Amino acid sequence: MAEPLLDQLFLERLERLTIHWVRSFPGLIGGHNTSRFAGAGLEFLDHRHFHHGDDLRAVNWRAYMRLEKLFLKMFQVEPRVPVRILLDASNSMRTGGDCDKFNYVRRLAGALSYVGLVRLETIALQPFSETLRDSHLCSGGRHRFAPAAAFLTSLEARGRTHFFDMAREFASAYPQRGLLILISDFFGEDGCEKPLQYLSDLGHELLLLHVWAEEDRVPPWSGELELVDAETGDKLELSFEDDVRELYTERFDAYARAIRNVALRNGGRYIGLCTKTPVEEAMFGPLSQVEAVY
């Protein structure tokens, strides 16, 4: 019998968490995140002058009796914002040696899905490589997690990563703005800064979960190496030494900082996760610290 994606004990701990986003999105009432937009809500927000066509049910009749002016009561909306989890399923996710990045990403996506399902969010699990692959939409409570977990388990990592193509397809496939949780190693031929900026410009709130293996950041090898790109199959021969390793790590960190800047610049959030960090620790550690979930 296959090992479950997430064990029961972990799922029970996840039930007290909620996915949070920063931006205010229009959407159906019934969510848990308050919006700065006024609407049909329960919590009073403000008054404004009555305009023609406004709903008479929201007129503050007491104020009219005293001031003989029509004021309209505005209420705070708590919309149900779509949460999309973009899941990198390219070949590069299969590297990492003992700590498989793809497995780590699947478990992380599963945990976030469960948190969202518990709070009755609508979660779209969208794997991608060159383009978007078949997605899975889940909503309706925790008892809908099993299909989501099965979907994640059945995923296979293959193909290259094309962030531009993926962003274009995503924009057309998901016109409604929402929270976009992008879980990836962000290794691609064409770079990811511009596609991320594009997605942000479309109004999505970016929550970037940068997942890397230890060998991605600090390669353990030395000597004469023939390196093969996991996605493109390109080869590179070089002599790798200790001092160059430091240089490599510096380059990697600079790239991670660039991704982080894209997120922060657009009001999003960035979390870097090494696969050595357990998913449980990641959920209650780095993700809680940036208030992605709490």
Place this chain on the structure above:
Amino acid sequence: MFFFNLTAAEFFALFGALSSVVVALYLLDRSRRRQVVATLRFWRQTEEPTQRKHRRKIQQPWSLILQLAAITLLLLAIAQLRIGSPDRHSRDHVLLMDASAWMGARAASGRTLIEEARMAALRYVHALPSTDRVMLVRSDALATPVTGFETNRQALDNAIRHMQPGTAALNLGLSLDFAAQAVRLEGRRAGEIVYAGAGRLAPETLAEMPALPANLRVLPVPSEVENCGLRKLSLRRAAADPELWEAYVTARNYGARPRTLPLTVSFGGAPVATRRLTLAPGTETSLSFEFRTRAAGWLEARLRTSDALPADDIVTFELPAEQAVRVLVYSQEPDLLRPLLAANPHVETVFRRPGDYQPDPKAGIVILDRFRPPQPVSKNAIYIEPPAAGSPAAVRAHLKDATLRWRSDQFLAAGLRTHDTRIESTQVFASAEGDIPIAEVDGGPAILARPGKTKTAVFGFHPLRSALQYELATPLVFANVLKWMAPEIFLRVELESGSIGAVTVPLEADYDPASVRVVADEKLNLPFTIRNRTLRFFCGAPGIVRVVLGDRQMVYSLNLPEIAAARWTPPKSVRTGLAGVGGVEDSARDIWQWLALLGALMLALEWTLFARSVPLWMGRTGLVLRIPFARREEQRRKAS
């Protein structure tokens, strides 16, 4: 220049193996390992052009060269490379340890001479350079190598400490020849021939001493030892009286002072003779004595003295019992045969009347004088003029006045001579196959011998009633027949003690070469030589050796140690003692210490210039051998 520890083939084999391993590891570390990575983005930013890397790889041979040079130097150090010729380095010596009987004598110091020789030999061996090879040879009458040419001092020490004196005299000439031959055939570079001993030689070997080798060294041990010893003891029965033993004793004074010693001879524990011997220095004295006995027993001759070598103060013999043959005569006229048979001391004669005949008498030989036994005789028998019906040989005819001729070609008629003896009357027998005619007349044999399980002789006439009664041939023919029937009775036994080694036996003029045998204990035939009527044989171990010469047997009891009488003094040109032993030429010089130091320095230099931390893949496998890599310079980082 040569290797001391390894051969050239071993060195090159080791070098090839080690250098192959080093080069293989070097190339293995240089070989590219294929690794799948998530992206090449950051690698491309850090790598340099491939061609440049290849050039750098080619430009790093100094690391490999330094390693190979260090391995070469360390291997040369292990092989113990030496400058010089191996032929001029180690020498091969032959150490002749005197193990003659004389070395068992006790010197004035209280130690035996062999102990003194052992100490001198050990001092010599320890004074030699460790690379010199020594062959230890045991020298006595023979030269026996105990070890080959050996550098193992422990083995040599053990062999020297286990050297024991033997019982033979020293033949130094033989040992020197052997040593020279051993060095010539097996030695690489001739060293010294060293003799450690007292220099006591047999006079004959001293006379035959070859020219001394120029490389002879003598390790003398004290030989001024006061000793007197028995040299020989001979015993034989008196010819006229078999019960009388005649003994001859010879003793020698090997010392430098005159000695007077008592000699006691005892038989079966009872003294039979006591004499007092006065021995001048370096001389021998002989004396004789007689004693009478028919019994067998142990005879012991002992010099009553306490000197340096007790082994030659006593000699023992086992005397055989006197044996005689019992002859039973059935005759009506016993007086005819009585004087004939009484002349032989080895014969006990019993006369009986024919009426007292018994078919199985207690006698060795039965004589039937003109008598036909009612039953056949079961013993050796002599028939004299038997009745025709009772003759063992068929009577062919009766002749009168016949001329008797002796068959001198038969051994039973040996020594029989008569002039035209005419026999008044005789029977002529028909001889069968295997019969031995002793005397013939014109019709056939008149005296016939028939061999078989029981031997039979038939006389066709009575010798003492014929013309032969006054002839010498009559007792002789009876003696020949009796000797043929009971040869052991007529065997002449001589007992003689002697020393182990070469024994010389003088032979009589009429000895039969075909009958000569030399038999040691356990019926072992010893080889011997006969030259100029002298028989020589060699016996290397104590024991009894019988020399059989027909009817004569000589029993040698070789129990006395062979003490050499002559003393050899080395010429003054011969080196003696240990002077100059350690100062042998040693032109080959060890340089392995410098090679090892240089190799270590090269390894340290290589480590300093090219070493880096152990690669991870090596760390995982536990491999600690470091493969040099060029260090990436700081400029490279700046350039990148």
